[in-house]
Amino acid sequence: MTIELLDLYRDLHAHPELAFAEHRTAGIVAGHLADLGLAVTAGVGGTGVVGVLANGEGPVVWLRADIDGLPVEERTGLPYASTYRAVDADGNESATMHACGHDMHITWLLGALEELVGSREDWSGTVVAVFQPAEEVIGGARAMVEDGLVDRFPRPDVVLGQHAAPAPVGSIAVGSGPVMASSDRLAITFHGRGGHGSAPQTALDPIVAAASAVVRLQTVVAREVAPREAAVVTVGSFHAGTRANIIPDDATIHVSTRARTEGTRQAILDAIRRIVDAEAAAGRMAPPEIVTFPGADVLVNDPDAAARALTAIRGAVPGAQALESGLAMASEDVGQLADAAGAPLVYWFTGITDPALFDRGEEIPSNHSPFFAPLAEPSIPVGIAAFVAAARAWLA
Secondary structure: OOHHHHHHHHHHHHOOOOOOOOHHHHHHHHHHHHHOOOEEEEEEOOOEEEEEEEEOOOOEEEEEEEOOOEOOOOOOOOOOOOOOEEEOOOOOEEEOEOOOOHHHHHHHHHHHHHHHHHOHHHOOEEEEEEEEOOOOOOOHHHHHHHOOHHHHOOOOOEEEEEEEEEEEOOOEEEOOEEEEOEEEEEEEEEEOEOEEOOOHHHOEOHHHHHHHHHHHHHHHHHHHOOOOOOEEEEEEEEEEOOOOOEEOOEEEEEEEEEEOOHHHHHHHHHHHHHHHHHHHHHOOOOOOEEEEEEEEOOEEEOHHHHHHHHHHHHHHOOOEEEOOOOOEOOOOOHHHHHHHHOOOEEEEEEEEEOHHHHHOOOOOOOOOOOOOOOOHHHHHHHHHHHHHHHHHOOOO
16 A cells, blocks of 8 residues: 555545535545546546546446545544534535545455456456445436436446445455345425414424324334334424424425345335324324435345455455355445446445454444444455455456
């Protein structure tokens, strides 16, 4: 690993940008791709960047990295911690952080491309580097596909990607079959009738209905999903009212779901609608307004391609192993790229945490935590080696 890559990582970490607003990040990526001699196309799907490295006849391999940050205030104490602030799509200003490792994903892919450019005599084919925006809102892959990603660039024989995981540096887990859950997001607004807090009988209180729904939604997984199935229903935000003595007109909750099968996914969505309708009716209100945002399907690794990638990665990273922990309940939209291209997908998890923390039994910050802090210097070469090895398993 070069000092420049470490500096690049720290710079990206200090300047995280939110979904579809990754303008500075995209500019840095495009500049590095141009310096490496790739054919560069910016603005794909809004702020996505694609680089094409053609090196004679042979297979086409897509390597994907996501580039957006999160509205999280960093509390790692790192000297290069983010103090960046941004305004989201709803007009809300917030602190931002690369709390999910996308800064590491970018660095891994740029480092891998540097190695592939420097070893052209050892492989043949075409590498397409896809730097995708807006993964955190499950919108960037769809946007790039709708902008002609599959038709504008060489069609892949395989799509490869990796994700930073709170596991020891040097460990890599490659799963076969379903490896990440589906996800859906809903904004549910209860429309009541406002009034004075001293005269609740003149109002229809949406806060009570929404609060009852929040509690009742916790029973969906506990009482409607079979214990052998994996599922999650989370109410992540609750917005209503302005003062203690004013009953508001509206109350809005935001709900996210995860499921391991399409059947469970649909059952959860049906249950949510049934419960919020019933709580509104109990409060003498009309059915609430439900806005559903685009979601992610279950992410499925092609078994043959996963075995091929794992064998190659093990040769470069001895700590690589088959994923045995089952399906992760986090979600990803990289599968939409592979589905659109009709290509097999392999997506794996690469450890970025100081092994000493595990040895001491310390609490390990997870992705999306304000304390999420990859151990950058040793993690960068591991991810680069994994990307290069997996790509060259196809590049003859």
